[in-house]
Amino acid sequence: MSISAPFEGRDSSTGVAGVVRNAPVRVPHRKIKILLYSHDTFGLGHLRRNLAIADRLLAHGGRFSVRLLTGSPVISDWSLPRGLQVQALPPVVKTGVEHYRSRDPRSSFAMTKGYREALILKAVWRHRPDVFLVDHAPAGMNGELLAALALIRRELPATRTILGLRDILDAPDTVKALWQEQEIPELLDQAYDEIFVYGSKALFDVAAGYGLRGRIAEHVQYCGHVVAAPDAPCRLAGAGPQAICWTAAKAAGRPVALVTAGGGGDGFFLMNAYIGALNRMPAGALHSAIVTGPLMPQAQKAALVLAAGGRADIELVDHTTDLIPSLRAADLVVAMAGYNTSAEIIATRKRAILVPRAAPRAEQLMRASLLAGLGVVQTIVPGPDLADDLAHLLPRVLAAPPPQAASWAALDLNGAERVATHLGAMIPALIGDAS
Numbered sequence: 416m417s418i419s420a421p422f423e424g425r426d427s428s429t430g431v432a433g434v435v436r437n438a439p440v441r442v443p444h445r446k447i448k449i450l451l452y453s454h455d456t457f458g459l460g461h462l463r464r465n466l467a468i469a470d471r472l473l474a475h476g477g478r479f480s481v482r483l484l485t486g487s488p489v490i491s492d493w494s495l496p497r498g499l500q501v502q503a504l505p506p507v508v509k510t511g512v513e514h515y516r517s518r519d520p521r522s523s524f525a526m527t528k529g530y531r532e533a534l535i536l537k538a539v540w541r542h543r544p545d546v547f548l549v550d551h552a553p554a555g556m557n558g559e560l561l562a563a564l565a566l567i568r569r570e571l572p573a574t575r576t577i578l579g580l581r582d583i584l585d586a587p588d589t590v591k592a593l594w595q596e597q598e599i600p601e602l603l604d605q606a607y608d609e610i611f612v613y614g615s616k617a618l619f620d621v622a623a624g625y626g627l628r629g630r631i632a633e634h635v636q637y638c639g640h641v642v643a644a645p646d647a648p649c650r651l652a653g654a655g656p657q658a659i660c661w662t663a664a665k666a667a668g669r670p671v672a673l674v675t676a677g678g679g680g681d682g683f684f685l686m687n688a689y690i691g692a693l694n695r696m697p698a699g700a701l702h703s704a705i706v707t708g709p710l711m712p713q714a715q716k717a718a719l720v721l722a723a724g725g726r727a728d729i730e731l732v733d734h735t736t737d738l739i740p741s742l743r744a745a746d747l748v749v750a751m752a753g754y755n756t757s758a759e760i761i762a763t764r765k766r767a768i769l770v771p772r773a774a775p776r777a778e779q780l781m782r783a784s785l786l787a788g789l790g791v792v793q794t795i796v797p798g799p800d801l802a803d804d805l806a807h808l809l810p811r812v813l814a815a816p817p818p819q820a821a822s823w824a825a826l827d828l829n830g831a832e833r834v835a836t837h838l839g840a841m842i843p844a845l846i847g848d849a850s
Contacts, residue, residue: 446480449838450544452535454556455487455506459678459710461550462487463755464581464613467643468548470496471831478839484538486531486556488518489678489709494736502538504531507556513593515557532559539563539571546575546838553578553599553607564606575608575841579834580621581754582614582640583785586777587624594625603627609634611834613641613754617825618785638834639827640758643739660732660741661704669728670701670813673745675738677753679708683715684797685770689749690722690729691802692809701813702728704741709734739763747813749805752779752794757786762828764820766812767792770801790822 449472453465465483472479473496481499488506495501505527506518517527535555539547547567554560567574584590594600603610612621616637621627627635661671674689676682686705693703705723707716716733723729735741738756742748742763750756752771760767769792771779783794793812795804 447478447546447838447841448542448544449479449481449546449548450538450542451481451483451548451550452555452560453483453485453487453550454552454559455485455490455504459487459489459708460581460753460755461485462490462493463643464579464641465550466493466496466499467641467831468579468834469499470643471835472838473498475835475839479835482538482542482544484535492709492736502534504534507531513557528557528559531556532562535559535563536566539566543571544574546577546841548577548579548611548834548838549607550579551581551584553602554597558597561602564602568606576606577609577611578603578607579611579613582612582621583619583754583778583781584625584776586781587626589777590625600626600628603631604629607631609636611837612637613639613830615639615825615827618789619781636837637827638837639830640761641830641834642755642758642762642828643737643831658740659704659744660706660735660738661702661730665727665730666702669699670746671744672701672703672747672749672809672813673738673741674703674705674749675756676706676708676711676751677756679706679711679734681772682708682711682751683719684772684801685749685751686719687722688770688797688801689805690719692805693726693729695802695806696809699728700810701746702730704730704732704745706732706735706738706741747809749809752783752786754782757782758828761786761791761823761826764791764817764823766815766817768805768808768812769794770797770805773797789825791818791826 451465451469453461455461462485469481469483472481482502483499484502484504486504486506490501490503507515507524507527508518509515515524517524549560564576567576610631612635614637622632622635674686676685686707689705705719707719719731723731739759742759742765745765748760748765748767750760750767750769752769757769769783769786771783771794773780783792786792787794793808795801795808798804
């Protein structure tokens with residue numbers, strides 16, 4: 416992937432060839448315009464993180480207007496923050512590392528990608544954002560952002576471009592090799608002004624781990640983990656009172672285990688093993704709410720219904736757009752180690768067993784191991800008899816006291832608010848507002 420040509424130029428202030436820096440341009444007072452990009456090729460993590468950030472921006476006294484570019488196939492079913500403008504991109508499915516296909520079988524991937532690129536370019540040119548905040552993928556899905564980033568550098572010099580990274584991407588050697596292959600270090604230096612890390616440096620040092628050097632390494636901001644604000648539901652368009660996802664009468668006072676795998680696209684192995692673990696434990700020891708997720712295939716959902724066998728102590732929940740009330744009310748959480756679920760477990764300080772997936776990235780294995788090392792969760796690496804491992808660990812974790820408050824001290828959960836505050840500090844430079 417060649418990325419240098421679109422960014423050729425000369426910075427008149429520094430004389431550095433190939434790098435064109437943005438210069439703040441003062442205009443009369445107005446809202447600061449934020450354009451968020453979320454490729455959303457698998458799961459719900461990117462969408463949920465961007466919605467949490469959008470919510471905090473829109474809650475900041477009317478200082479921001481926010482538009483989200485998203486490829487999520489479930490965006491039309493989601494409760495969105497009031498005032499958020501959404502541009503849906505044709506959804507694609509991730510089939511492997513850096514491999515994708517169109518979700519629409521009538522459209523080739525090349526056609527879908529081209530349409531997405533055109534929509535992104537149109538949004539950038541029409542809305543001329545003050546800040547373009549890109550989630551996770553510096554070049555976008557399969558390089559779909561390169562033309563837009565070049566357009567911003569050449570034609571929109573006042574726009575600040577920021578890359579937002581979750582706490583852990585993959586094993587450091589894997590990330591560095593992939594970034595070198597795709598010329599990402601050069602892209603970061605040429606196309607981005609800052610990097611926001613949605614995590615804690617105490618958990619993982621992104622700059623050191625992924626070999627960031629030079630100017631961009633000096634512009635890394637650790638914002639803390641991004642979780643939805645406690646008062647977010649009252650700002651959701653069309654949202655009603657939030658409730659737990661299981662039936663309290665069925666729980667009948669027993670401890671409740673909440674089982675979740677985010678969107679559910681790859682969570683069947685965990686939920687099937689969990690039901691197998693229950694079959695090896697005394698009946699009625701706990702009540703289980705298993706949230707299969709909107710992206711789990713219907714055949715797998717049907718298999719879980721069959722495995723549950725009509726047990727009264729198991730409730731299968733298709734999905735919920737707000738898991739936080741259920742997390743708060745549960746006695747134990749059993750989950751994979753995706754970014755959002757892990758951050759929400761940290762935020763609610765719940766007893767938890769994390770069962771990370773091992774492929775296609777080492778991200779979840781690393782996150783689960785690091786959190787277990789801090790003493791805030793228990794973890795099981797999936798093996799040949801995951802059900803047996805869960806059956807042994809579940810009663811032990813339920814009987815143990817929750818992690819001590821000091822164990823959580825190294826983890827910063829103020830990410831969405833800190834993003835809003837940091838972008839708010841740019842207002843005077845970007846739009847000439849000295850207030």
